[in-house]
Amino acid sequence: MHPDFESMMISKEEIAARVGEIAREIDRQYAGKNPLMVCVLKGSLFFFSDLLHAMEIPAEIDFISVSSYGAGDKSTGKITMKKDLSEPIEGRHVIIVEDIVDSGNTLSHLRDLFAERQPASFAICTLLDKPSRRVSDVKVDYCGFRIPDEFIVGYGLDYAERYRLENDIYVLKRSVYEK
Ligand code: PRP
Numbered sequence: 001m002h003p004d005f006e007s008m009m010i011s012k013e014e015i016a017a018r019v020g021e022i023a024r025e026i027d028r029q030y031a032g033k034n035p036l037m038v039c040v041l042k043g044s045l046f047f048f049s050d051l052l053h054a055m056e057i058p059a060e061i062d063f064i065s066v067s068s069y070g071a072g073d074k075s076t077g078k079i080t081m082k083k084d085l086s087e088p089i090e091g092r093h094v095i096i097v098e099d100i101v102d103s104g105n106t107l108s109h110l111r112d113l114f115a116e117r118q119p120a121s122f123a124i125c126t127l128l129d130k131p132s133r134r135v136s137d138v139k140v141d142y143c144g145f146r147i148p149d150e151f152i153v154g155y156g157l158d159y160a161e162r163y164r165l166e167n168d169i170y171v172l173k174r175s176v177y178e179k
Contacts, residue, residue: 002163005170009152010145012167015127018144019047022125023054025142026095034058035093036119038085040106041065042164043099046156047127047144051097062086068106079109094119099156100128101140108136128152128169151177 001008026035037059039048052061065083094114101107107124114122125142132149151174153159154166159177163170 001170002166004163004173004176005153006150006173007171008168009147009150009171010155010169012155015047015144015155015169016050019050019127020054022142022144023051023056026051026125027055027057030059030093030095031057033093034060035095036060036062036087036089038094038096039063040096040098040110041083043156043158044097044127047099048097051125064110066106066110068103079106089114089117089119092119093121093123095123095125095142098124098126100130100152101126101138102130102133104134104136104138107138111138127155128157 034057037048037052039045039061041063042065052059062085063083064085067080067082068078096107096110096114098107101124111122111124123141124138126140127144129140129143129146130149131146151159151172152169153163153172154169156164157169158164159172163172
C-alpha cells in the first residue's frame with residue numbers, strides 16, 4: 001500500500017461485485033430503452049467503463065467535464081463547465097454516472113442544466129455517496145456504496161491529480177492534505 005494511504009476502504013473485488021449488481025439493475029429497469037449514459041469526467045472514468053462493460057442492454061455514451069474542486073479538498077460550490085455533451089438529450093433516457101456525490105453541488109447543477117434540455121427521463125448513478133456532506137439536495141437513483149466522511153482516492157478519484165490509477169479505494173492520510 002502507498003505510504004500516503006491510511007487504509008483500504010473498498011477493494012477492487014468489492015467494487016467489481018457491486019458494479020455488476022448495479023449493471024443488472026439498470027439492465028432490468030431500462031430494457032428496450034437504449035439509455036444515454038453520461039460520464040462525468042474525470043473521476044468516474046473507470047466506474048463508467050466497468051459499468052458499461054457489465055451492462056447487457058444497448059446503450060449510448062457521452063462525456064461531460066465540469067469542475068467544482070481546485071487542488072484542495074473542499075467543494076467551492078462554483079461549477080465550471082469545461083466540456084459539454086456532444087449531442088442533444090431531448091427525448092432521451094439519460095443516466096448520469098458519477099464517482100462520488102459529496103456536497104451534491106455538481107449533480108444538482110447538472111440535474112438543473114439537463115432538465116432544461118428536456119430528456120425523456122433522468123437518473124443519477126454514483127459509485128460512492130457521502131450523505132453526511134450534503135449541501136445541495138440530490139436524489140441518487142443508483143448508489144454503489146454509502147461511505148463516511150473520509151478523504152478517499154483511487155479507482156478514478158484523485159487528490160490534486162494523484163492516485164487516480166489505484167485499483168482499490170483508499171483513505172488518504174490527513175497529513176497529505178492538511179499541510
Ligand atoms: C468530483 C467528483 C464529482 C464532484 C462531487 O469532481 O468527481 O464530480 O467532485 O463533489 P460535490 O458533490 O461536492 O459537487 P472534481 O471536481 O474533483 O473533478 P474530477 O472528477 O475531474 O476529479
